[in-house]
Structure formats: structure tokens, C-alpha cells
Amino acid sequence: MLVIQHLEKHYQGTTKGITDISLHIEKGDIYAFIGHNGAGKTTLLKAITGIHSFDKGEVLIDGLDIQKNPLEVKKRIAYVPDNPDVYEFMTGIQYLNFIADVFMISAADREQRIKDYADRFEITSSLGDLISSYSHGMKQKLVLISALLHDPKLLIMDEPFVGLDPKATFLLKEIMAELTKRGGAIFFSTHVLDVAEKLCNKVAIIKEGHLITSGLMSEVIKDQSSLETLFMETVNE
Amino acid sequence: MKQFITLTKLELLNLFDLNVLRHVKDPAEKKKKTIMAVVLLIVVLILGGYLTFSAYGMAFLGVGDKIPEIYSLLSCIFLLIFGLFKAKSSLYRDKDLTLLSSLPIKSFPIAAARLVHAYVENLLIGAIIILPTFLVYAFTCKAGAPFYLNLVLALFLLPILPTTLMAWFGIAVAALVARNRHKVLTETIFVLIIVVASLLLPMVFSSINGGTGPMKVDFFSQDASSEEITKALSLETQKTFEKVETSFPLLKTWGSCLLGENIPGFLLYGAGSAALFVLTALLIGKNFFAISAKLFPPSMHHEFQMKAMRSETLLTALVRKEAKRYFSSGIYVTNTIVGPVFALAMTIALAFFDPKTLLTNAGNLPIDVNANAALPFILGFMFCIMTPAASSLSIEGKNWWILQTLPVAKKDIMQAKLLFSLLFMAPFYFVSEVILLFTVSAGLPERLWLLIVPTTAILFAVTFGLFCNVKFPKFQWESEMEVVKQGAATGLSMLGIFVILIPAILAMLLPTSYVNVITLCAIALILAITGLLYRSILRAKL
Numbered sequence: 001m002l003v004i005q006h007l008e009k010h011y012q013g014t015t016k017g018i019t020d021i022s023l024h025i026e027k028g029d030i031y032a033f034i035g036h037n038g039a040g041k042t043t044l045l046k047a048i049t050g051i052h053s054f055d056k057g058e059v060l061i062d063g064l065d066i067q068k069n070p071l072e073v074k075k076r077i078a079y080v081p082d083n084p085d086v087y088e089f090m091t092g093i094q095y096l097n098f099i100a101d102v103f104m105i106s107a108a109d110r111e112q113r114i115k116d117y118a119d120r121f122e123i124t125s126s127l128g129d130l131i132s133s134y135s136h137g138m139k140q141k142l143v144l145i146s147a148l149l150h151d152p153k154l155l156i157m158d159e160p161f162v163g164l165d166p167k168a169t170f171l172l173k174e175i176m177a178e179l180t181k182r183g184g185a186i187f188f189s190t191h192v193l194d195v196a197e198k199l200c201n202k203v204a205i206i207k208e209g210h211l212i213t214s215g216l217m218s219e220v221i222k223d224q225s226s227l228e229t230l231f232m233e234t235v236n237e
Numbered sequence: 238m239k240q241f242i243t244l245t246k247l248e249l250l251n252l253f254d255l256n257v258l259r260h261v262k263d264p265a266e267k268k269k270k271t272i273m274a275v276v277l278l279i280v281v282l283i284l285g286g287y288l289t290f291s292a293y294g295m296a297f298l299g300v301g302d303k304i305p306e307i308y309s310l311l312s313c314i315f316l317l318i319f320g321l322f323k324a325k326s327s328l329y330r331d332k333d334l335t336l337l338s339s340l341p342i343k344s345f346p347i348a349a350a351r352l353v354h355a356y357v358e359n360l361l362i363g364a365i366i367i368l369p370t371f372l373v374y375a376f377t378c379k380a381g382a383p384f385y386l387n388l389v390l391a392l393f394l395l396p397i398l399p400t401t402l403m404a405w406f407g408i409a410v411a412a413l414v415a416r417n418r419h420k421v422l423t424e425t426i427f428v429l430i431i432v433v434a435s436l437l438l439p440m441v442f443s444s445i446n447g448g449t450g451p452m453k454v455d456f457f458s459q460d461a462s463s464e465e466i467t468k469a470l471s472l473e474t475q476k477t478f479e480k481v482e483t484s485f486p487l488l489k490t491w492g493s494c495l496l497g498e499n500i501p502g503f504l505l506y507g508a509g510s511a512a513l514f515v516l517t518a519l520l521i522g523k524n525f526f527a528i529s530a531k532l533f534p535p536s537m538h539h540e541f542q543m544k545a546m547r548s549e550t551l552l553t554a555l556v557r558k559e560a561k562r563y564f565s566s567g568i569y570v571t572n573t574i575v576g577p578v579f580a581l582a583m584t585i586a587l588a589f590f591d592p593k594t595l596l597t598n599a600g601n602l603p604i605d606v607n608a609n610a611a612l613p614f615i616l617g618f619m620f621c622i623m624t625p626a627a628s629s630l631s632i633e634g635k636n637w638w639i640l641q642t643l644p645v646a647k648k649d650i651m652q653a654k655l656l657f658s659l660l661f662m663a664p665f666y667f668v669s670e671v672i673l674l675f676t677v678s679a680g681l682p683e684r685l686w687l688l689i690v691p692t693t694a695i696l697f698a699v700t701f702g703l704f705c706n707v708k709f710p711k712f713q714w715e716s717e718m719e720v721v722k723q724g725a726a727t728g729l730s731m732l733g734i735f736v737i738l739i740p741a742i743l744a745m746l747l748p749t750s751y752v753n754v755i756t757l758c759a760i761a762l763i764l765a766i767t768g769l770l771y772r773s774i775l776r777a778k779l
Contacts (some may be wrong), residue, residue: 041538062413086636087561087639089562090561094561099643100548101549101551102645103643106548111543111545114543115543118543125540125541129538129539129541
């Protein structure tokens with residue numbers, strides 16, 4: 001589903017960036033991407049979603065190169081950023097309608113999907129309000145719904161659990177599992193290591209722009225007692 | 238006092254983005270910021286150069302002693318009108334209000350620091366007008382040393398009153414929109430009324446006193462020598478300024494203050510405006526949070542019921558998004574609607590005055606010219622003073638990631654932005670054209686030019702505006718004012734629009750037989766440039 005090969009992205013004049021990152025994400029994977037602040041998580045996520053260009057390497061999604069076929073790739077993926085900065089001048093329903101128009105989702109389908117997800121995230125009654133009046137959590141729920149509307153094959157999320165209440169967190173985990181059961185894949189960054197360990201089948205750890213380890217969760221953790229112990233040991237090295 | 242100093246330092250820290258320019262590490266970003274700063278500097282230099290030459294022109298025509306008073310007035314009007322547009326976003330912005338109100342800070346230092354920030358901004362902008370023109374006066378009229386002291390004093394004193402009025406204007410807007418559902422619309426109409434009134438009032442005063450009227454100087458007379466023309470022009474100019482002084486007696490008093498002839502008056506003005514400034518700061522400081530709450534009230538919750546939904550085409554969805562963005566921002570609307578409103582006002586005025594009377598009186602163009610030939614270009618220019626396209630990309634701000642990650646081609650995004658700007662101008666354009674159709678008495682070619690030239694100007698202005706924004710996008714901003722009014726793209730696009738006036742000047746001054754050729758060539762050239770700019774926009778990498 002997602003093939004990252006020898007990806008490099010450096011910001012001129014700084015030491016920030018990512019170096020020689022290769023990852024393979026298969027259908028049905030829930031892949032956690034962990035690292036300390038400034039390790040390069042967001043840089044990688046932005047490079048594979050087409051927000052940032054990159055210096056070297058290749059990103060293939062569903063067999064398509066993001067640099068050569070950006071539009072075709074973007075039709076297959078969805079991105080949830082670390083900050084839910086959405087159009088505050090729109091109401092929730094207007095924003096969802098706008099996203100549905102871009103993905104050319106039929107009126108009947110969008111109505112059914114919006115109703116379904118909005119009810120589950122319990123924001124249906126607020127969809128007529130301006131997004132500027134939403135709390136951080138409500139904006140996050142709206143971004144998640146907009147990302148799920150076109151049933152993406154690959155869902156890329158940057159710290160998706162931040163700002164969500166416990167019920168919404170539980171629901172998101174449920175929705176992630178549903179998406180992978182339908183043949184989709186999820187690649188997300190997180191600082192919540194407990195959730196990553198329980199929810200994900202694969203994990204990658206990044207440190208100062210370099211990939212330290214990646215693979216099946218069980219194989220990565222190996223003899224360590226938990227993902228947290230492994231992570232602490234890795235970053236302290 | 239300590240809080241006031243700390244907050245003022247904070248306010249002034251990033252004046253004109255200087256702090257970001259100083260600390261930005263990414264060389265590409267630094268290069269972009271430097272280019273933007275250089276562009277801004279060039280704009281300032283061009284403006285300064287223009288003002289220097291115009292002041293020198295006054296001195297050449299024998300009215301050099303009027304330079305200080307006339308340019309003081311110009312500076313105050315300029316600062317006042319620009320202040321009206323930014324009162325809400327500059328003084329009462331709510332971006333950092335939550336943070337500040339959670340800190341142990343009283344409201345007075347916050348208000349006072351913001352007022353000082355607005356004052357310093359006005360001081361620097363005012364200096365662009367005051368410094369070159371006053372220096373021209375000093376050199377051409379051989380002013381003594383005391384004048385230089387007056388210059389410095391005037392530089393610091395002049396921005397006080399416009400800044401104070403700007404603060405009061407913010408309070409008036411707050412009072413007006415406090416219990417109003419259509420806040421953006423009310424605010425826009427209110428700002429426009431005040432701006433139009435500020436511009437019309439001097440003309441009304443002038444016409445009450447008989448008006449300045451056109452000068453009777455024929456540039457193309459075969460009999461008059463250049464010396465005679467200069468002498469006649471000089472005489473007419475002096476008469477004009479005498480009439481202006483009769484219309485505005487305070488202007489003459491202010492002039493005498495600046496020239497050191499009325500020192501008590503100067504001191505009284507300085508003390509009075511400073512006292513008003515402090516009083517305003519105290520009053521606003523006391524009610525700062527109440528005013529801000531009225532200007533930025535929390536949204537009301539309405540229980541939403543799902544209804545049958547409708548799908549739109551991609552272009553419709555994008556244009557609709559542009560429209561929603563545009564009409565959600567009072568700053569965006571008020572700053573860009575001015576041109577079309579002025580153009581419409583001009584066409585309405587043409588129903589009552591012939592072009593020559595309108596241009597010589599309203600435009601203060603005191604020479605005998607072929608106004609009919611220039612009218613299409615001037616009308617076109619009025620439409621385009623500032624188009625929404627010039628800041629439509631930067632206004633995306635932190636939301637830019639949405640369009641970056643959606644399967645939307647850059648071409649579609651750009652076309653939607655251009656289309657919205659054109660659609661926004663369309664009603665003003667069509668109403669203007671219908672009015673002109675029934676009111677202006679002209680032959681077929683003139684009527685055609687009145688139809689085609691403004692269309693060409695609008696197409697050019699919108700495309701050039703977006704081109705400037707594509708070249709100088711700014712997605713990181715705190716207040717919309719930074720991109721709508723102070724952005725390099727808007728500054729550059731406003732400057733570029735002046736090319737529309739070049740054929741107007743040529744058509745006005747050259748013999749009538751050249752008019753059609755000049756107009757046709759200008760249309761062809763502007764459309765060709767527009768085509769090139771459009772191609773460049775579609776190919777741009779962002």
C-alpha cells in the first residue's frame with residue numbers, strides 16, 4: 001500500500017530533516033510511527049502526503065509515485081494533521097460538503113456517511129455551527145470525519161488522539177480497526193505508546209531523522225517488557 | 238508602567254516582520270523574506286520619489302511655501318483612511334487576547350501598548366510622506382534651522398490624531414455591531430460610508446467656496462511660449478491653493494505653525510493631541526475587554542438537523558469556498574470593495590457631471606485635458622485599486638494544508654481564485670456599464686472603449702494580483718491585516734495597477750486624433766501581458 005524508499009528531506013541551513021528512510025506498509029496494517037519531538041515524524045508524514053517536496057528517494061502509494069501522480073495518489077489517501085486548522089469561516093456541514101464535492105462523492109453517499117460518522121462522534125447537532133466556535137476536540141472530530149468520507153485506502157495521521165475525549169479515542173480506535181478490515185491501511189504518529197502497542201501490528205521508531213527500527217510490533221519489542229521501555233532505551237542511547 | 242513597557246516591546250518586536258526576518262533559519266525562507274523586504278523598500282522609494290517630484294513641482298510653480306501644510310494634510314488623510322480599515326484588527330485583535338487575559342496584566346497596558354504600536358506604524362508610514370516633501374521645501378525655500386526642528390516635531394505630532402481617531406472608530410464599530418446579526422455587512426457598510434464621507438467632505442467644502450475649477454492653460458497652443466505657459470500655470474496654481482486655504486482655514490493656521498510663525502498654536506496642537514491620545518488610551522484601557530467582547534462575540538449554537546444534500550462540481554465548490562472566505566472577513570471585504578464602490582460612484586456622478594468637470598473637480602486635476610479619452614482607463618483603474626485575488630492565496634494561512642492534501646490540481650485552485658475575484662467585481666461592472674449606457678453622451682468608439690477598457694483592466698488587475706501573491710505568498714500570519722493590507726503581494730499589485738493610468742495620461746495629453754490608436758494598442762498590450770501572467774500562474778510551483 002505504501003512504499004517509502006531511501007527518503008531524504010533536509011531543511012537548508014539546519015540539521016533538521018530525515019535521512020534514508022525506508023518503510024513498507026501493507027494492506028490491513030496499523031503502523032505506529034514514534035519518536036521524540038523534532039525527530040522528523042511530521043516531516044516524513046508531510047513528505048508522503050505531498051505537502052512537502054523531498055530531496056531523494058521514492059514514495060509509492062498503491063503503486064503510484066506521489067511526485068509523478070500527486071492527484072491520483074491524493075484520491076486514495078487521507079491526511080489528519082497534528083493541528084486541526086480547518087476553515088473556520090464555514091460551518092461543520094459546509095466543510096464536510098466541500099470535502100465531499102472535491103472527492104466527488106454522490107449526494108446520497110455523503111449524506112449517509114456524514115450522518116453515520118457525525119452520530120458516532122456525537123457532533124451532529126453542532127454541524128450547523130461555525131467551525132470557529134468548535135473546541136479543539138470537536139475540530140479534531142470534524143477533520144477525522146472529513147478524512148474518512150471518501151473511504152481512503154491509506155489513512156495518514158499526525159498524533160490523532162490529541163484533544164479527543166476518552167469516548168472519541170475509543171471510537172477512533174474502533175474506526176481504525178474497521179478501515180483495516182476493509183483492506184485499508186493506517187500510518188500514524190503518536191506519543192501515546194500504550195495505545196500504539198495495543199492497537200498497532202507494526203511500529204517504526206525515528207530518532208534525529210534516522211529510522212532506528214521498524215517492523216512487526218512483537219519483533220521490535222522482542223525481549224523488552226513494553227514499547228515504552230524499548231523507546232526509552234532507544235532514545236537514551 | 239513595567240507591564241506597559243513589556244507589552245509595547247512585544248508589540249513592536251515584529252514590526253513589519255523584522256523579527257522573523259532576523260531569526261528565520263531556513264535560507265529559502267530567509268531569501269523570500271529578504272526579497273519581500275526589498276520589494277517593500279522599492280515601493281517606499283517609488284512613493285517617496287513620486288512625492289519628492291510632486292513637491293518640487295509645487296515649488297517650481299511658486300507655491301513652495303504651501304508644501305508643509307498640503308503634505309501634512311495629505312499625510313493625515315492617508316493615515317486616517319488606512320486607519321479606519323485596520324482599527325478592528327490592529328487595536329482590538331482577539332488573536333492573543335485569550336493568552337493576555339489569562340495573565341496577571343491589567344487591561345490598560347494592553348490597550349496602551351496596542352495604541353503605541355499603531356502610532357509607531359503611522360509614524361513610519363507618515364514619514365514616507367513628510368520627510369521627502371518637507372526636505373524639498375527646506376531646500377527650495379531655503380528654510381532656516383528652526384524649520385528642521387519643526388519638521389521633527391511635525392513628524393511625531395501628525396500621526397497622533399489619526400491614531401486616536403482610529404481608536405474611536407473601533408469603538409464606534411463595536412457599538413454598531415454589538416447587537417447586530419449581520420456583523421461583517423454592517424461593518425463593511427459603516428467603513429465605506431465613513432471613507433467615502435472623508436473623501437467627499439473636502440470636495441463639498443471646496444465647492445461651497447466656489448471650487449478650485451479647471452485651469453485655463455492650453456498646452457497645445459501654437460502661440461504660447463513655454464515660459465508663458467509656466468507663468469500661467471503658476472498663477473493658476475497659486476489661485477487654487479488660496480481657494481483651498483479658504484475652504485480649510487485650519488490648514489493655513491497649521492502651515493503658519495510649521496513655518497515657525499505661530500509657536501503658541503504649534504504647542505497647543507501638540508499638547509491637545511497628546512492629551513486626547515492619553516485620554517483615549519485611558520478610556521479604552523478601562524473598557525478594553527468589553528469592547529473586544531462586543532467586536533468578537535462567541536458564536537451561538539443552533540441545533541442542526543440533517544437534510545437532503547446536494548453535490549457540486551469541483552470548480553463550483555472551490556469558488557463557493559472562496560466566496561465564503563471572502564465574506565467572512567470584514568477586513569478583506571472593506572479593503573477590496575473600495576475600488577468597485579468608487580467606480581460605481583464615479584459612474585453615478587457621470588450622470589450629473591460631464592467627464593471633464595468630474596475629473597478636474599473631483600480628481601483635482603487642474604489642467605485643461607481630453608477627459609473623455611482618459612475616462613475608460615480611469616474607470617478601469619478605479620475598479621482595480623485592490624482586488625481580492627492579490628491576497629487570496631496568503632489568506633489561506635494555516636488552512637493551506639487542506640488544499641495541498643486534497644486531490645485538486647493547482648490549476649483548479651488558481652482558476653477558482655481568479656473566477657471569484659471576477660464574479661465579485663461583475664455586479665459593480667454591469668451596473669456601472671448600464672448607467673453609462675444611458676447617461677454618457679458619446680460616439681460609438683467612445684462607448685466601445687467604456688465597455689472594453691474596464692473589462693481589460695479588471696482582467697489584468699485580477700491576474701496580476703494573483704500573480705503577485707503566487708510570487709510572494711505568506712501563509713504564516715497572526716492577523717488578516719498582515720496579508721490583506723500590509724503584504725508584499727498587495728503592495729506590489731497596487732503599484733502595478735498604475736500601468737492602466739499610463740495610456741490614460743497619454744490619451745489625455747495627446748491630440749484627439751491619437752486617442753483611438755492609443756486605446757487600441759493599450760488594450761492589446763494589457764491583454765497580452767494578462768495572458769502571460771495567467772500562464773505563469775498556472776505553471777507556478779507552490
